[in-house]
Amino acid sequence: MDLDAMLEISNQCIHSEPPVCVASCPVHMDILGLVSAIEQKDFAKAYKVMESKVPFARLVGKICDHPCEKSCVRQSIGGSIRINELEKLVVALGYVPPKKAFPLPKNKGKVAIIGGGLSGCVAALELDKKGYAVTIFEKSTRLGGSLWGYEGKGLEKEILEEELSIILQKGIKVQYQTEVLSTDLEEYFKTYDAIYLGSAKWNQELNVDSQTFQVEKSPLFVGGKLQVKNSSIIHSLSSGKRAAVSIDRFISKTSMLASREREGVFQTKLDFKIDKVATLQSVEKSATVYSEDEACLEASRCLKCQCNECFNACVHMQRFNVTPDSYIRSINHNERIILGTHHANKMINACTQCGLCKEVCPVDIGMKEIIHATRESMVLKGKMPPSAHDFALKDMQFSHSDYFSLVRKQPSKEASKELFYYPVIAFSAYARGLYKGSGKTGYLFYPGCQLSATHTDYIGEIYKHLVGVIKNKDADNDVGLYLGCCGAPADWAGRLDLMPQSVAKIQQTWQEMGEPTFILACSSCTATFEKYLPMIKTISLWEVFDTYGLPEVDIKKGKRELCIHDACATRHNEKLHENIRSIAKTLGYTIQELEFSKEKAKCCGYGGLVAYANPEQACDFVKDRRQESENDVLVYCAMCKDMLVKGEKRAYHILDLIYGNEQNPNTLQKMPTLSERQNNRKRLKQTLLKEIWKEEETMDTDTQYDFTLHLPEQIVALMEKRFILASDVQKVIDNALKTKERFYNPKTSDYLARLRIQNVTYWVKYEEEGLNITVKDVYSHRMEVVEN
């Protein structure tokens, strides 16, 4: 995979993009850091935040003109955060006298500063810090320039003097009463490597570069009022800082422009949305300055503007505390390391690939494709943890096998003759459909592996209904049936080796059947067909129901309200969303739309095989969904129902409503276990063959054992948690009974047996009473133990 292209995407993420207040502050003070410290009433920390970007913060904090306030996002919803007032209190409570710094050797060069006003003093301090020998030439008898205009108007004389004395403490030379004119410059250039011009007035027009503040290519740099052309304190201060950077680069002969695009005021890409933010009025001060409590309250009004759209919508990002920028960097590291631990594996296998992040992202970044490509890459490199998707892939192989896989044309007229007599033919649309059999398969009903596993008994009914309604309107086209798995688990697991097999098999069947339209009942199948089988025309079962008619089972008005949990795999399928809503309304239900519905559907936690690779993460998804509404949930994906019900949220599949199986709200909802799912698929195939095609299954579907297995409830729960099938337990016990390869505990009379099946060793502790086996514990390990 192209990691550089992926990193480029991470650079587009605006999660770390500064808020507009910071972007409009010429020195980019960390305003979020400042207000956070104030909220904690840590004023010393708040002062440090100011000081790190603002020289003479003790002065500037009191007189800054605060362009940040003019751009504050809170402005229209209660008023801008009063940074001005907050800073005054921070200076009053948080100021700590600077520690005496160890003087550095000033050997990088000599710089003259013309004008000892704020910008000149700032430039002098910055250059001194960088190791330059600095001399200030000031025409008056004191430093500070226009700062003295604030004496008694916000600044006290003592503090002004104390702060400006820092210049002398640093060892910066000052020559007072020295006026420098343009005609003197040539002389100064002989002595100094660069000159900073910070005077308010100058007797010459200068051509100043707006980026570097350099006058043409000369060693002359201009800041202060002369450059910013206004009386803004903070702009003036910023110009001194920026000119100092230019002077340093000029003297050290490095690039004048590299990485300086965002110096000064810039446009942030962050566009913080306030549509859901409540108005909150500014806190008024009860005295001349805010009290600590008032400041704390005012600071807490700050929205801390940051793009967290995807993070707020996704419990996966929350669990791993990542946003696409940091997420992609972790993936990049994980993909590039050769030796060492792949720390991001767990995270990569905990994404449901649902695509919601992209839906909510203002700049269209989605993790779905990145995660998919990453998993494929991990598999190719042999770095995919085998345990993550092993069970799901084995279950998929089961569905691909003859235990479940089945393709049949509509039963022929010839074979259905016994139905074509009164009263059957009069009352059964199905029988009439068969009677109109054309022999041409126009439709192929493909219920998918999970719906067949969990809603087994509906499949035959649906099939008969489809034959009835479709043949009634479209006599040319028969309806066939295809049981199988679309391969979605292989796709989620990044198994490029398995996916083509699944797809090729479906495509071949489609061609052999005369290219029928597939009737799909599963959202994951729909997504897989769209992605891998675009040549096959598909229609959703729900569209067929909605257009051709519902089974007349339970249609009556005035039923209760249900909230719809849309399936994430079909988030862009508007038609399907409408069909489901229309069916529910026809059946008499009222629909509650959730905030995250349709294209913004949230995953149930099954997607991306997260339910197997990281059950705790899957649980987060269910919990998140569960708390969205008090109402019971209507779903149309079998796995969504499974996940929600397991998460103790009452959920109904649309088929439950169609076939009138909405249970009494007081009864406990239960979903089939992993073993029952496989058995259900087997049973479905056998039942359909027998009842619809009058065929007896010839293959040996069930291994018969002499013993009877008893699985107490807590053992069944343990098996679910540990992904152990009853058929595996049976194999272990069968082997133990036959070979006596087992341990015996004389004290409890329990047996403990093990058997390695493929790549897993299963252990079963059991009690044996004649042919009755009661299981007491089950566990497994993948590690191979060499017994010799």
Added chain:
Amino acid sequence: MENQTKEVKWLCDKCQEALVLEKVKVRYLEGNFEVELLKCPTCKMVFISDDLAMGKMLEVEKGLEDK
């Protein structure tokens, strides 16, 4: 893996022997280790408890999978 010894005494049912602590080879992915485990001195069948399988072994498996 030593705490297995504190478990209730299991016997090998086939050989009717008490288990002994011995060095056993275990392997997974790129990892090969020798650890002391309980085994039948005759048929060499190795005993792994639930705690060991779902505890330390699982931890080592996960560690190796992320290597």
